[in-house]
Amino acid sequence: MDRIHGTGDGWVGERIRLRGVEPEDWEGFQDLARDTDDARAAGPVDPPRSAAGFRAWTTERALRPPGGDTFRLVVETLDDQAFAGSVTVAHTDTRAGRFMTGIEIARGHRRKGYATEAVRLVLTRMFTEQRCHKCEVEVYAFNDASLALHRALGFSEEARLRRHEFIAGAHHDVVLLGITAAEFQSARPR
Numbered sequence: 001m002d003r004i005h006g007t008g009d010g011w012v013g014e015r016i017r018l019r020g021v022e023p024e025d026w027e028g029f030q031d032l033a034r035d036t037d038d039a040r041a042a043g044p045v046d047p048p049r050s051a052a053g054f055r056a057w058t059t060e061r062a063l064r065p066p067g068g069d070t071f072r073l074v075v076e077t078l079d080d081q082a083f084a085g086s087v088t089v090a091h092t093d094t095r096a097g098r099f100m101t102g103i104e105i106a107r108g109h110r111r112k113g114y115a116t117e118a119v120r121l122v123l124t125r126m127f128t129e130q131r132c133h134k135c136e137v138e139v140y141a142f143n144d145a146s147l148a149l150h151r152a153l154g155f156s157e158e159a160r161l162r163r164h165e166f167i168a169g170a171h172h173d174v175v176l177l178g179i180t181a182a183e184f185q186s187a188r189p190r
Contacts, residue, residue, distance in 0.1 A: 010125055011073070013117040018073040018087060021061040025074055026054040028083030032104055069094070075105065075118045084109035087118045089126065097133035099126055103149075115149055120188070123153075127181040134180045140165065141173035154187030155179045 011018040033049065049057075061072060069092035075085040085105035092099040101122055105115045126132045137155065139146045151157075155177035163171035179187075 010129070011121060012078070013121055015078055015112065016084060016114050016117050016121075017076050017078060018118060018121055019076055020066065021058055021072060021074055021086075023055065023059040023062050025062075025083055026051070026058040028074070028106065029058055029086070030054045032085065032106060035107060069099075073122075075103075075109075075114055077109070077114070082109070084114050085118070087122055089122060091136075092130075092132070097131060098136065099130075099132050099134075100136050100138070101126075102137065103146075110145075116153065119149070119153055123179070123184050127184060132181065134178055135184075136176060136178045139175045139177060140167065141175050147175060147177075150177045150179075153179065154183050156183075 009017070030049070030051065033046065033054075064071075070088075070090045072086055072088045074083060075087055076082065077084050083106070085103065087104075088102045090100050090102070101119065103115050103119055105118075123135055126135065135155075136158075137146075137150055139150065141147075141160070156179065157175055158178045159176040161174040161176065164174040165172055
């Protein structure tokens with residue numbers, strides 16, 4: 001189990017905590033969406049959404065009951081409780097014990113270890129509490145930062161879907177990376 005920040009809360013690390021979405025988070029999500037270069041690294045860029053649209057979107061997510069196979073958590077810094085990004089769990093297959101995850105960190109909070117810590121917390125929780133066996137992530141081949149992050153965490157490339165997605169006027173490869181619970185346990189710092 002990861003060493004946690006003295007609270008006994010498995011969603012809290014040394015520098016960040018993962019928490020549910022609150023209605024007040026709408027501005028953080030709006031800022032993530034406004035940076036279209038960064039948004040493009042994760043998928044197609046949506047048309048601009050109004051502030052009211054972001055408020056409604058975050059309020060709807062804040063009111064969802066906890067749990068389930070798909071969820072989004074806010075990455076919040078411990079030192080100043082700032083919105084630093086979000087992490088998702090999706091496509092959970094409870095029969096096979098497999099799930100997918102994604103991470104998005106706001107530009108001003110990058111290169112501080114928040115993404116690494118957030119993904120580790122999610123992996124720890126899903127492997128130890130949800131009895132999942134494997135985590136997968138899909139990354140565009142041009143997203144060097146995300147590829148490096150996941151490889152440093154112990155993910156291995158399992159497949160490359162050539163010219164699979166159309167983003168920013170061109171077709172791009174998608175890299176499928178995976179890590180098993182056993183690989184995660186052996187790759188974690190002690």
